[in-house]
Structure formats: C-alpha cells, structure tokens
Amino acid sequence: MTQTHPILTLTLNPALDMATSVATMEPGHKLRCSEPLLDPGGGGLNVSRAVKALGGDSLALVALGGLTGDRLAGLIRAEGVTFLSILGPGETRQSLTVTEDATGKQFRFMLPGPLWTETERARVFTLLRATSRPGGLSVISGSQPPGVPADFPAQLAASMLGSRVVLDTSGAALVQAMKSPIPGLAVLRMDTEEAEGLAGRKLTTQKDTADFAQSLVHRGVAEQVIMARGAEGNILALADRRVFAKAAKVKVKSTVGAGDSFVAAFVLAMARDETPEQALAWGCAAASAAVTTDATQLCRLEDVKALLPQCEVSAI
Template sequence: MPQIITVTPSPAIDASTSVGKITAFSKLRCAPLQRHPGGGGINVARVIHRLGGEVRAVYPSGGATGELLRELLDREAINGITVAVAAETREDFTVFEESTKQQFRFMMPGSPLTDPEWTQLIQAALVGPPSYIIASGSVPPGAPEDFFGRIVQAGAAIGARVVVDTSRQPLKAALQNGLFLIKPSLSEFWNLTGLNCDDDATLIDAARDLIDRGLVEMVALSMGPNGALLITRDRALRAEGLAVEAATVSGAGDSFLAAMLWSLQRDPELATALRFGIAAGTAALVNPGTELARPQDIASFLPQVRIRELAEVPRIAASQAP
C-alpha cells in the first residue's frame, strides 16, 4: 500500500493560458488552453509521484469536470480513490499576461459536499494504513470547519503522521488535535499567531510556542522569494530563496511540501528535506500554468540551495493561541 495518502476536499480542474495583453471589452487571442488536475493534495500527489514516491490521492469527483479530473490523473498514472459526489467539480482559470509578466488567477467557489460525502473522504484516507496523510487545500461548503481536525484525529488513531496545509479557522481547528507538520505561508502564519513581522528569531519563537504546547511537531514556514524556515523543538533551519524568472506563481507551495515530505519519508535528515523543498518550489515557478515541479528542474536547482542551521534563539514573546 502507498505510504503517503493525500486528501483534497476541494479539488479543481486548473485551466491556464496566456495572452499578449489583457484589454477590457476586446477579443483576446489566447495561447492553447492547458488543463491539469488541481487542488492542494492532488498537486502534492502529482509531485511525489514524479519523484518516484508511492502515493494515493483521495478526492471527491462530480459531474463532467469530475470525470475529466479522474482522466487527467489517470494520464499521469496517479493512484487515486474517488468519492462520487452530487455537485460538479469546479474549474479554475489562470491567465498569464505576456507583456507585463503578470498572472491573473480566477478561483471558483468550492463544490459543496454533503455529510455522507465528506465522511467518506475521511474514511478513504485511512485505507492501508498509510505512514503519512497529507490533507491540503480549503474546506468546501457543507463540510465542517474542523474537517481537517477530524482527519488528524482519525489519522492519529491508526498511527499515521498527519500533515495539514490550510489556513485560518480550519488550520486552527486542526491544531487542536496535534499534528506532525504544518506548512503555512508567512501571511497564514501571521493570521495564526497574531504576528506581523518577518524577523527569523520572532518567527522561530512563535513556532516553538506551538510545538511546546503539543499542537504540532514541526513547522515549515514558506516565505516566497525569501525562502523558508523549518522549525522543530530542537532545530531551526533557514533556506534562502533562489532568484529565477517566474512563469507562474501557482503550485510552488504544493511542490515545496511534496518534495519535503517525499524526502522525509526516505531520510529523516531535516536539512535534506528542506533543500528538496526549496528546489521543488523554485522548479514550480519556472513552468507555466499549473505544470508544477519536474524532477529534472528540481535536480538542477538542488546544488544551488544553501541551508543554515540557526543558533538557539531566546524566547521573545509568546504567540497568541490559535
């Protein structure tokens, strides 16, 4: 059985194209449309599979777009468990403006789930049982706000390490049940802790407060072009971002998380995992649309990643409770 299972309660078809310039009330001549399977956990599964990891994607599927989602995942040979749902799977749309190199992302509302549907999603994630459960994305209408927290509880009961990548109240609810790892962006971490700074010492202090309270074992804090921090009770690692010309801003966080968990599943060394995460997050930026990170690009960026072990920092101020 796959040792890693991803759960995506709000998947999507990610459609993307490019245009020379976006002009109101004009016919815009676009490049050929690309469609990829999308949603946080599905993106994570795609990258783990590309790296050679054994992974299974659990997700709801409804209507014609749900059928297309399954077909797209089959094309990439992603092992999946689908939960048939009544609502049509959503489709998001991204346009890259070539003249300004800006990306415009149009995100549709999540497709609603009924009580039996979201309950089946959680049950499907426990098959195996897996070593890791990665629950990622937003909570769709109809699912409870503590949906991810319920996955954490169910995963803990079978001895799985649960990773959650979400934000705001769903993240706070998940933390009440004790997690292996969270991967917030800087803005998501600010919302969680009440901070508003990018000082490493303060961020480490706030992450360790969560760890000391038994809410999570590890915090992977992604900071966009400024790199990332990986924090445990005993270690704090810093990676600077790599300068590249970005073709997209989509999928970098999912690629970062996927490569880091793939590495940890093979080798517990944190510096190696963070190095893979930064290389994969950077690799996602250079591919258009939602193509995500590819192994050859990850390999090319790996030698450029520099990891620093930060010295123990004094406690500055306790963060606010989530």
C-alpha cells in the first residue's frame, strides 16, 4: 500500500550503538570481546531505520556532535535513511551491548549524552516548525537528553502544529505527559513496567492493562494508548474499544530494538491509512521479527510479513 502521509522522527540523544560478546562476564578480568557490530541508535532514529527496512519513507531529525557524531552520520547514510543533522551541544554518546555466550544474557551500558541548554532547545523548535507537516506523523521516541525539562515533549509537540504526534518515552517525561496531557496527542506507547509504575499496581491480566490504557484515553492523555505486554503481545485502547494483538512465537536472540520496530510498523501503517487494528498487528509482527535478530539490528520486511498471520487481533 502506498504511503499517503509523511513521517518525521526526532532524536536528540542518539547513540553510536556497539554490540559485542564475551565468553563469560567475570569481574576483575580482561574480557576478550568479539568483533563489534556498529549501528546508529536512539529511539527516533531506530524508528526511521525500521520504516526504511519496511519499505516506507521518513525524515529523521538527528542531533549530532563531535567525532562520534560524524561516524554516526556515516552509518545513517550507509543505511539510506533520509536525515537532517541538528548541531548537538557536545559529543554524541555511545552505548554498548555485551552478550555473554555462556548464558545468552545481555548487558546494556547506556551513556547519558551531552547537556542541552535553553538556546539549543530553541533551535530544535525552529527546525520542527519548518519540517513538520499538517496531517503528517511525528514520532518523539527514546530517552530525553540531559538538561531538558519534564514537559519537553509537550514543547516539541507544540512546535509541530497539525501533525499527529506519537510519543514513546519513559521516566519523568512520561509521568509529566500523564499529569499534564499533551493537547491532541495521537498515540502514547509504553511497556508493562512503565504502565504499572504509573498505575501504582500490578496489571496482571489483559483486562487490567486494557482498563488502565482506556482510562488514559478517557482522561484525554492520548487518542490511542498502546501498552506492550512483553512476549504476550500488545494492547491498544481507543475511546470506544480495546484490542489485543498476540505476539508471534519466535526464538528470541535480542530484545534490543523491538519497541522501536513496533513503533515504526505501527506508524507506517497509520501513514498508509490502515485501521488501528491493522496497525497494531503490523507493529506486533515487527516487534516479533526484531527479537529474532542480533544485538542492535531491527526488523526485516520478509520476517515481518511471514509473522503477520500469527499476530491475530481480538477484542478485549
């Protein structure tokens, strides 16, 4: 299906993702690592990479700085992702994922990234006003950079007038989006751990999760709320219905990038004017496909298509 609406992603705290493995993790020893895999990383950037892999188009706005930023830009170009570079306030951060061969456990080390000042944030608002399109989809995804206020996503959304904003964040920014809903927010996504933290209780069953998700919709937090239930699948709540998409049964290699792959497929389906239920199924298939790939790699279109029939959608 042809993509009918433009997709914009924003990544202010990207990372040069390195992935490697060791035989065993032992403290106090020199650990000999395998040849590292290098990938461009960061929530919004990963969404754009996955959109590209799924046959769609997007424009990625990415803050880059220093030698690491230059190297990251080269990796983005190599993947054929259309992007605009925003001058970041310092050296672009790095992240490291280490897999222990003996157990299959993954250890993820995330550096914080440079501090953003008010002046630097103002440049971002100006660029968003120039690049976002009415009727388009704008994705705010990933960790917020150091130095920004908790309501920063709301400030970003206010700079994208007429755009349908999709927010996938965590921590203080997510709590703020709950306390002070972002006007017109189209989609809010979170995982079970984040949802339970906000709800202040365990969300044991699908109905528990659906009830909480729909309560957020009725409170005006977002038009659609998505809550991931890990290997079980994903729940989508709208004002008038709640649906569940079952995750495909696959052998898990790495969960890194599953959430970003979900968002990419879901947003691409929205950009193609598919129904919320169809978008949820595509997102679930993309997340299932992503966990079968190594380290920081994302979903592959052929895998997503193969797994889509397993991601059945049912009403709750």
